[in-house]
Amino acid sequence: MSTGGNGAPKRSKVEALKLESQYLKLPLIDEVNADGASVGEQAMQILKFHGSYQQDDRDTRVQLRREGQEPAYSFMVRVRIPGGRIDARQYLACDELSRAVGNETLRITTRQEFQLHGILKQDLKSTIRKVNETLLDTLAACGDVERNVLCCPAPVHDAVHAEMQEDCARLAAHFAPRSSSYWDIWLDGEKIDNPDAPRPQPALVPTAGDDAVEPLYGKTYMPRKFKTAFALPDDNCTDVYANDLGYIAVVEGGHVVGYNVVVGGGMGTTPSAKKTFPAVAVDLCYVPRPEALRVGEAVLKVQRDFGDRGDRKRARLKYVIYDWGIDAFKAKVEEYLGEPLTPPRDLPITEVDDHLGWHEQGDGNWFLGIPVENGRVKDEGDLRLASGLRAYFERFGSPARLTCLQSIILTDIPPDRKDEVNAWLEEYGIASAEETSTVRRWAMACPALPTCGLAVTESERVLPAVMGQFEEAMARLGLEEERYSVHMTGCPNGCARPYNCDIGLVGRGASKNPDGSPGPGTYTIFLGGRVQGDRLNVVYKDYVPLERIVDELVPVFTRFKVERGPGESFGDYCHRVGVEALAAEGAEA
Template identity: 65%
Template sequence: MTEANGGPATPKLSKNEGLKAASGYLKQMVADELLNDEPTFSDDAGQILKFHGAYMQDDRDLRTKLKKEKKDKAYMVMVRIRMVGGRMTAEQYGVCDELSRVVGNGTLRITTRQEFQFHGILKQDLAVVIRHLNENLLSTLAACGDVERNVLACPAPIKDKKHEQLNHDALAWASHVAPRASTYWDVWLDGEKIETLPPAGPPLVKQAGEDAVEPILGKTYLPRKFKTAFAFPEDNCTDILANDLGFLAVVEGDSIVGYNVLVGGGLGTTPSAEKTFPALALPMGFAARDEILAVGEAVVRVFRDFGNRSDRKRARIKYLIADWGMPAFRAKVEEYLGRKLVDPKDVHVTDVDDHMGWREQGDGKLYLGIPVQNGRIKDDGPLRLASGLKAFFEKYQTPGRLTCQQKMLLMDLEPAWRDEINAWLEEYGIASVEKVSTVRRWSMACPALPTCGLAVTDAERALPSVIDMLEAELLRQGLENERLTVRMTGCPNGCARPYNADVGLVGRSAKIGPDGLPGPGTYTVFLGGRTIGDRINVEFKDYVPHDQIAFELAPIFARFKAERLDGETFGDFCHRAGVSEPAPAEVGASTE
């Protein structure tokens, strides 16, 4: 398209850009509709509501029934809490537990970004929920929307210098790049500003014409969401390469001297649009600890000013880097920064730890990592996880942390408590890590149906039965102790990070049951990533029914056992040997 003078036409901005501009720093529409009698926000207000940490949803299990009865959808709100590094006090856990029971659906969910989500909140209760969270020094601000999302950091409460430095730096960055407009407190707290992050200093990268209210994010905020993670090379527990911006610690002695700055990660994709793809972050340069705020700010500003604001499918920073190339992107960051960057150090991701089981903190106390299947904290038959955690935090009053693998760490535990805490696990039917299979331990899924509006299949509700079948198959082949990641999502957006897993399962099509409800359908199976998260996998087979996944993988497991090299992981084998589908006669695979 060209303009009348023959020059290139300015791309038309997406609708969301107009909404952000018209919102008055995210205030209008949300404030206007908050107190009306409607059970939902309008579509336009719902887009702005995301910046406040909430999504409008409906119970999709009830859609068909309600439609037949000519009734409205069963509207509800998902509320997400910003919890940098997954940090929480015992009192804060108690508040979250109470809200989940009183105004939620009775469950809490640990996300893959170290934070809690509430599901089933009614619009009429939203203001009370957000106020109560803030009064207990928790916030939903910027947990969603086109801003810096929850900042990830290693949750292990190890009392050494490097872990303390990394968590300090993550908190400082989260504070520095958070929204600065007063809107959030004006809408939800009657203007009373409650600080839930360390006070932010002024922007460090001065720029002519910057917005007076939001000098870093700008009046229309970022083109799309922006995610940041901090990690150690030997422990990539935050999946740093799947983030838009990553700070990979460079440690000398017992201290962090700086970080390799990685940019351009992001796993969301749209299979029908070839212009989209998953990508892992690439090294851009090195920054000393006292430089990371300025360097990170420059990256955000470049994304703000040059990211795609016309096509939201291409609006992530990974596409900007793919289109420009890293040299050009780095040069633009240096221009904004006002100086040259130092080249990255020869430091790379080498391993990962999920921090499960009993561990020493380094100060004479212990911490305990508890597996939580797919992050869902609930009471379900003999497993009374919600009741058990409520009782634990009420009794011991120690802090906790959430992990990027949807698990929980209980910290600052006295060694003398170990036997009684083990008895507590037994009393509430909570499995210790020793009682969980390796494949289940390293699995995770997004919520998908019935709450997510983007899902085409189940994930959280489907994965447990898939893991049951994989457990049986791996045991049959003598591979039950192999560490491999299995991650399932109900759509291609990749919230559970399936595209860099050993086995990625991505929802493809729904299967509608006789009751009219969507359920476990078919999935695209990807193979060849690996547990440490540093490689994108490739498609193995498409449209695999959920109850056939283990069957289709069985011959690949057999080849792995017969042909693997010494020390080779399952993902490495699939990458080396190739994962094109064998002929049916060769492996007895289904010909459907």
């Protein structure tokens, strides 16, 4: 932990802002209603806890600066959706907001949420209120708190999936901030409550000095963001090892009897700061289902009390575990619990399902998983996904689920309406899972330019073209049915989880087009992770121009086709042979 000159722990600037905010209220409550297109730096930091980021259009930033104008400010609003469960009314409300006050698109995130982009400050308060009126909210979708809690979205009607979703909802409610600031600022003090939602409980692991307003978080909340996911050993569709806290279901007799708890995952890193790194979570314990929330609270409180509040680059839980070791961390969690933890069960992750295509639900109805490229719900050319989904929810009125691969699942479809739904897909030019290449089904990207202030390269806007190059190369090699994951980000922060997949493409540096205009950038290529998400990949090549990415990988796929073992995946092959050896051979070629 960082220390000051007198040996006392250092506190970052953001820590001071949180303390001065009086539980996330000041100065945001004054600036939200003030004139102007933006909020100040202090309010901008506090705004994140309420589920919104201030952004500007980086495509126009330089020109506006030359003209002496301020940036084209807007706001991203993130809708918190635990477990990715929404109903038709909620979808249609978000769609309406995207058209009325946004940029006419919805974006499905890698954490089962919706993002609305292009919201002007004058519309921010009414937008957040409208979200709450649907019994969703934006509270804690961003900021130094528990983020949206993930759970397998498959609408399978069995006890296992129902129990996992119940536990997900219970944990999300319990870990949500409890200060009234959110309702005071956005809803004029009125709390719009969902009567069916789980209620937060008193602190399950009482600690000395628990705060009366925020018993879990205190006045300065968490050192950095905290992420949690629920998964199954045979379906890690939530990428559980990329989270600070993960629950892997232990199933006996058709019920969840408990969970293997894993801790310390996180993707963000800063290449120039060697003290930072991505990490996959490690085993902590086994916990019976009734005690799962209590153990999770203890883990959260240890991170709250011992995470680095002086250096935000090293403030995630993974660094506490790295510095202490898992045994010391486990001992501290046991100290908070007041009892020993049980060793984890032998329960490796074996598979991942993207839940796309038609599937029986188990109650006589069907669900349909629809691929949404990079999560962007839009109308563009012959594709009319935004208008198509609007028509679907207006016509059918059934619920849906959002996936961590940025796609959408339409649920509760009666068998006698399957033909009608298939005709709807064709009418609006929406590609089915069967019409989507394998590599596109398992690819995803962060938004990056032009809205993200951290992006150094393109991501979402260029990945579709890169996928086209992959499709052509795989067809030539006869590997078009091969499943491997490609995750692209516009910077090293890892929002699209590029460090534990088969092929990670991470924005490295800016580039220029021949005419001198900004180019799409250069990338670091990582290889050797895998779809299951339980292993980090490593650097294959650095500073690769966008147009060279697939060409640099074709020799590796060519070797893979000849040298792979029976049933061996691309990521496992790269790991077995050694990415450094593959890179060395590529350099000699």
